[in-house]
Amino acid sequence: MARDPWRAVLDEAESLRSRAVLSLGIPPISVPFEEPDEALGDLAFGCFVYAKRMRQSPDSIASRLAPAFPKGVFIGGASAAGGYVNLRVNAAALAAETLRALREAGETYGAGEPRTERVLLEHTSVNPTGPIHVGRARNPIIGDSLARILRRAGFPVTTEYLVNDVGKQMVLMYWGVTRLKADQVSPSDSEKEDHKLLPYYVKANELAEKDPRVNEEVEALIRRFEGGEAALTREISGVSRRVLSGILQTLERIHVGFDGFFWESELILRGKVPPVVERLRALPETQTQDGAYFIDMAPYGVKGRDTKWFLTKKDGTSLYP
Numbered sequence: 001m002a003r004d005p006w007r008a009v010l011d012e013a014e015s016l017r018s019r020a021v022l023s024l025g026i027p028p029i030s031v032p033f034e035e036p037d038e039a040l041g042d043l044a045f046g047c048f049v050y051a052k053r054m055r056q057s058p059d060s061i062a063s064r065l066a067p068a069f070p071k072g073v074f075i076g077g078a079s080a081a082g083g084y085v086n087l088r089v090n091a092a093a094l095a096a097e098t099l100r101a102l103r104e105a106g107e108t109y110g111a112g113e114p115r116t117e118r119v120l121l122e123h124t125s126v127n128p129t130g131p132i133h134v135g136r137a138r139n140p141i142i143g144d145s146l147a148r149i150l151r152r153a154g155f156p157v158t159t160e161y162l163v164n165d166v167g168k169q170m171v172l173m174y175w176g177v178t179r180l181k182a183d184q185v186s187p188s189d190s191e192k193e194d195h196k197l198l199p200y201y202v203k204a205n206e207l208a209e210k211d212p213r214v215n216e217e218v219e220a221l222i223r224r225f226e227g228g229e230a231a232l233t234r235e236i237s238g239v240s241r242r243v244l245s246g247i248l249q250t251l252e253r254i255h256v257g258f259d260g261f262f263w264e265s266e267l268i269l270r271g272k273v274p275p276v277v278e279r280l281r282a283l284p285e286t287q288t289q290d291g292a293y294f295i296d297m298a299p300y301g302v303k304g305r306d307t308k309w310f311l312t313k314k315d316g317t318s319l320y321p
Helices: 005-024 048-054 058-068 091-108 138-152 168-179 193-210 212-226 230-252 264-269 273-281
Strands: 043-046 075-081 084-089 119-122 157-163 260-263 286-289 292-296 308-310
Touching: 005 043, 005 058, 005 075, 005 091, 048 058, 058 075, 058 084, 084 091, 119 138, 138 157, 168 193, 168 212, 168 230, 193 212, 193 230, 212 230, 230 264, 260 264, 273 292
Parallel strands: 119 157, 157 260
Antiparallel strands: 043 084, 075 084, 286 292, 292 308
């Protein structure tokens, strides 16, 4: 059987815990290990089951167990906090064990048996309004790496790019490309479509900030495609596809690809948005503000500045279909 470094850590932790509870006369109950806050340790287990059996407080048992926990090859120390015993793993020992596993397994390291659970992994999904830059490139690198790891572990993985090809940004891009002439925008630094069309988006944004009529035209376009104008929806999506083609060329250079694409315009074209909005409007949790519908997510644990998740704008058009 292939060497499993983390399994070795868990086995040692279990063995050391058994010794510690035995030395203190605590019942040998199997308690699952958990992942604690990084500041507390690398592994942890609660003392609540012990406390119930022994009719003592979890804090009391944890404070006795932690100093009784022996050190091992991988377990470098233990501490008590909030009824938990937190274990710190010796990083150098774990690294050495991992390198031994790599040497032994060679090219097969990390490979798992074929799994039946299918994984749909959506990543990158940057709005196609211009070239992908260093900040936006973080997600494809993380997502593609995760897909490779999951495939290596035996999972059948499908990667997907969610394309926001009809949101307000995309309508603004469409407006710029169809309304502005080449001499009205800054010259492009490349003939790649994502670079070539970016100046039109930048100029359209600039004009929208100064001229209310531009915003009015954009809002009118949004109402038209949400109203069912299929030809307009496809035209807006077509501009998005041109920009996306340039983004995908860039991602090819770092060997990131996708198995499929989900186009938000398809939700519009198939009439999927209005029924969902109507169902959400009918919920008792849904409220209104200046004619716009929203759900306040604060009671459900959402934190931050904006806990109001809007479903529609005040003119009735949807947000992020």
